[in-house]
Amino acid sequence: MSDRAPAVTTAAAGATVPTVDALRLHDRDYARGLQEIADGVFAYLQPDGGWCLSNAGLVRVGGESLLVDTLTDLPRTRTMLDTMAPITATAPIRRLAITHGNLDHYYGNQLVDGAEIIASRATADDIADGPTPASMQAMLHTDLGAELNGFLRHAFGSFDWTGITVTPPTRTFEDRLDLDVGGTPVELIEVGPAHTHGDTICHLPDRRIVFTGDILFVHGTPIVWAGPFANWYRACDTLLGLHADVYVPGHGPLTDRRGVETVRAYLDHVHREARLRFDAGMSSLDATFDIDLGAFADLGDAERLAINVVAAYREFDPSGDEPTDLLELLRRMAALRNRTHRGRRGGAATEPQNRMHP
Ligand SMILES: [Zn+2]
Numbered sequence: 001m002s003d004r005a006p007a008v009t010t011a012a013a014g015a016t017v018p019t020v021d022a023l024r025l026h027d028r029d030y031a032r033g034l035q036e037i038a039d040g041v042f043a044y045l046q047p048d049g050g051w052c053l054s055n056a057g058l059v060r061v062g063g064e065s066l067l068v069d070t071l072t073d074l075p076r077t078r079t080m081l082d083t084m085a086p087i088t089a090t091a092p093i094r095r096l097a098i099t100h101g102n103l104d105h106y107y108g109n110q111l112v113d114g115a116e117i118i119a120s121r122a123t124a125d126d127i128a129d130g131p132t133p134a135s136m137q138a139m140l141h142t143d144l145g146a147e148l149n150g151f152l153r154h155a156f157g158s159f160d161w162t163g164i165t166v167t168p169p170t171r172t173f174e175d176r177l178d179l180d181v182g183g184t185p186v187e188l189i190e191v192g193p194a195h196t197h198g199d200t201i202c203h204l205p206d207r208r209i210v211f212t213g214d215i216l217f218v219h220g221t222p223i224v225w226a227g228p229f230a231n232w233y234r235a236c237d238t239l240l241g242l243h244a245d246v247y248v249p250g251h252g253p254l255t256d257r258r259g260v261e262t263v264r265a266y267l268d269h270v271h272r273e274a275r276l277r278f279d280a281g282m283s284s285l286d287a288t289f290d291i292d293l294g295a296f297a298d299l300g301d302a303e304r305l306a307i308n309v310v311a312a313y314r315e316f317d318p319s320g321d322e323p324t325d326l327l328e329l330l331r332r333m334a335a336l337r338n339r340t341h342r343g344r345r346g347g348a349a350t351e352p353q354n355r356m357h358p
Helices: 020-029 074-088 121-129 133-140 146-156 229-241 257-279 284-290 302-316 326-344
Strands: 033-038 041-045 056-061 064-068 093-097 116-120 171-173 176-181 184-190 200-204 209-217 246-251
Touching: 033 074, 033 246, 041 074, 056 074, 056 184, 064 074, 064 176, 093 176, 116 121, 116 184, 121 171, 133 146, 146 326, 200 229, 209 229, 209 257, 229 257, 229 302, 246 257, 257 284, 257 302, 284 302, 284 326, 302 326
Parallel strands: 064 093, 093 116, 116 171, 209 246
Antiparallel strands: 033 041, 041 056, 056 064, 176 184, 184 200, 200 209
């Protein structure tokens, strides 16, 4: 294969990308619970931001509140709402904005009594097509082989999938929706499809704060469920163009523009490395195990690379036969995670081959 390998240098070879260490600025504040970022604007954070440990937001101004996202299960959402209760007691949550249609951002919706639930049309469609609580439970209780069983327990096993009634948006929009919360402008800006089909960011221009949903993962690995990558780059550019002081990611600690630049650089790295291997005739599965993440190897949940490579290959050849079956995608992640962890324990695992750059 080496005689066919294109002569391209890559970020893995040491090009400048924002380092993971550069993102530590808000880590000292990264504790579970509610913190006020600006007058009346709060983030609810769930360290360590891994699988289904998402963040939410609250805007409380002039006797009313807007909640941005709920959490993965009812106990977690209930705890969050109880924590917020002293703040929302005299300023009820009248509206709930959902950033995107991944269950860790909307499975708790039923607990926000009487609120209007707002999301992009495409997010509403993702919710309608999304996994049911029963299917999550069934997946966890089915024997799918030791490797996948272990991965599913790791990613989803610590949540309570009972009692959840999927509660869809009651109001949808396309492109953009401007809200007024007690006199404070709130802009819902649709930037998907990228992470999911309907990704939406929530911008508070006069506070210089953005709730980004899962357009940003901080210390964690972005996952391209929908794509295309180019739309996600554009979403990052939109975030940067807002010149916010604080970006509240969907997962991980608060960040500034460096958090945005890191996500963009990760995606660019993966897309470029996948392209080299696609052009060389390597399968997406082989590419997944061959790519060296370089500067991004320490991001959490690195196994998401498996999904991201499939997303990239689907772009390169829309008529190709990349897997769409969720279990197959989960199986690839389980295998990659297993190999990485065995490697860290000094076992028999192999490092990425990186056959494109001998
Ligand atoms: Zn999420």
